[in-house]
Amino acid sequence: MLILLPVCRNLLSLIRGSLMCCGRSARKQLDQNLTFHKLVAYMIGLMTAVHTIAHLFNVEWYVNSRRGQYDELSTMLSNETNLNPVSSPSATPTIVVFTTIAGLTGVIITLALILIITSSMEVIRRNYFEVFWYTHHLFIIFFIGLVIHGAGRIVRGQTHANLHNISHCKDQPQAWGKISECPIPHFAGGEPQTWMWVIGPMVLYLCERALRFIHYMQPVRYRKIVIRPSKVLELQLVKDGFRMEVGQYVFLNCPAISQLEWHPFTMTSAPEEEFFSVHIRSMGDWTQSLIDVLEKLPEGAEGPKMAVDGPFGTASEDVFDYEVSMLVGCGIGVTPFASILKSVWYKFKESNPKLRTRKIYFYWLCRETHAFEWFADLLQVLEKEMEERGMADFLTYKLYLTGWDQSHIAHVNVHFDKDTDIVTGLKQKTYYGRPIWEREFQQIRKENPMSVVGTFLCGPEAVAKTLEKKCVKFSDADPRKTQFYFNKENF
Known part of the structure; x- marks a missing residue:
């Protein structure tokens, strides 16, 4: 779901731009859906917090069970079976978290998610866009950790439960292995299945990135560059096969400034014109760097390579x-x-x-x-x-x-x-x-x-x-x- 957020946002914007024939209600619903990605991300962050806190309580209970601090049943399950992942009575919750596959990957993906969400705050996104942009790519670490997370098989279920008289044996742990009705139970973790849920969105994401790479490689020509006294840059650009509608926006990338950063700008030209234009105000390092580069251009010189992705509907x-x-x-x-x-x-x-x-x-x-x-x-x-x-x-x-x-x-x-x-x-x-x-x-x-x-x-x-x-x-x-x-x- 997380990996689909940026992809679906762009796909919905593309669909939004092609739904001019559809009803107003359908288009307004798409406009609302475009704002849901932030809400969904925060909801996932909240669920992750609850999930992490629950795991911390479970680790504490696992350690205490291994030490025999609870009832006889939990002590037997911890010492006589392979239900408890804590192998040593001297282990502490901290050791368990940082020495097990599930614990270590859990820490990594939680830290990645915290950085992704906090860097999305308005004050950081507006003033330190590079921080927002690069920390958002921690989703790669997040999903690698998520796929590996289940390999620790911490959550385990009883095997051959049909051989046990569970209602009778649970009250007589001292008889386990001594009577035929109560053999010592065995537990095993399930096969990791996260990859099954991730592979589909990952393929969709890679397709979307491939499409953007194709757009990146298409040549863009400068028609006019105007730098106004109010530090607003006007770019008039030409790209073969480019079609737009009023109010749409594009993503711009300037490799001379950053190979990875793409920034959205609303087009100020009309569909009837043979070019498309954007007005860019200095609002951060990237926009200021672009203005600085273009200000230093000699008279009549061609501007730096510019890549354009879009247009996207609004x-x-x-x-x-x-x-x-x-x-x-x-x-x-x-x-x-x-x-x-x-x-x-x-x-x-x-x-x-x-x-x-x-x-x-x-x-x-x-x-x-x-x-x-x-x-x-x-x-x-x-x-x-x-x-x-x-x-x-x-x-x-x-x-x-x-x-x-x-x-x-x-x-x-x-x-x-x-x-x-x-x-x-x-x-x-x-x-x-x-x-x-x-x-x-x-x-x-x-x-x-x-x-x-x-x-x-x-x-x-x-x-x-x-x-x-x-x-x-x-x-x-x-x-x-x-x-x-x-x-x-x-x-």
Whole structure:
């Protein structure tokens, strides 16, 4: 089950990307399943803890039985039969744990599991991704130890139990071997069978790794490299046979930085474009190293070898399945919606008749003013395009600056009467602070009294919880009226 977690996650994401023809409920269920891997891992960790504690109690009882500290039956079973794996009365629980196959492998796989789970904590995964990445590969040690674990045959069952009058003999251990009804019992451990349960997932895992290796070997060409002042790297890449949908993501690997590390990034390009692009913010050693390598490239030089795996599906693919879409991006979390907005622009440009969406609400929350430079030019193009087509009401967008200083406020006050915003250059002025979601949901419900509204978020968990609650609160009890469906990026 553990080995299937990373494999199933990627497989489900691939399946998710190909289920555009299926119902909304089926796709939403897949989105939920993508979040279960962490919960299952923690449940397995809890069960392992209970399992380990139970074994420690059993070892203690085995040692005490060998020393004759319990009743006559346990003493006879320990000394006259091969039921008790503790061979010497002088043995201690510590000696038994570290000198038996089952004990030693149990310690190894428990330590491996502890390191895997603890390194998955958000603070480590976000700030020390390499620690998270490499400790996760301890699953190899875990499964080798797990297969060997049963070879110690600690758990034993009685052989030829039919030759014994068990109900009579258990009360007369002193008569064992002296009367025909009560021969001395013998016990044997069962054949190790863990490999039977591991081999199937292992084959599936190896197939998945082989597929990723094939993707790794496919050449990727740089179309454009842009390093913005806000330490955000934009890569435009080309790969033969690559097909994508809005909101999907890919895994990137740069062998010049690390042969093993693959990092997920949401694509910011539209399916209608002949290339795919990603925006990468400096958030750790790998991303900073990539930016450093590309900054040092001579003018016109080709970038380092880049491998791409994917694309993988996400909930954002469903944005055009809703009559009304509410998009919420936080910081670099705007990336899937950049892809969506670009695709909208192309669809209007080509007068695509398949476009079902009639209204989009876009919210972008940023802490710093220079962050808006990432996609402000895209919004300017969309703003102009919608006005020219007489569809200014199709796209409603609100940009929120959540961090500022007094000098910035003074500058805003001086230039407040300008037609365009001083931060973004857009006609829509920037808001300061955070959205009042209660008011926003009320307004959307008022403007769309009989619509299905898809709410999409790429941002922190705190915002996700708030939006999910608001979706439930503002969905009308009458299914014919306004309904909000919450969708969140899961990778």
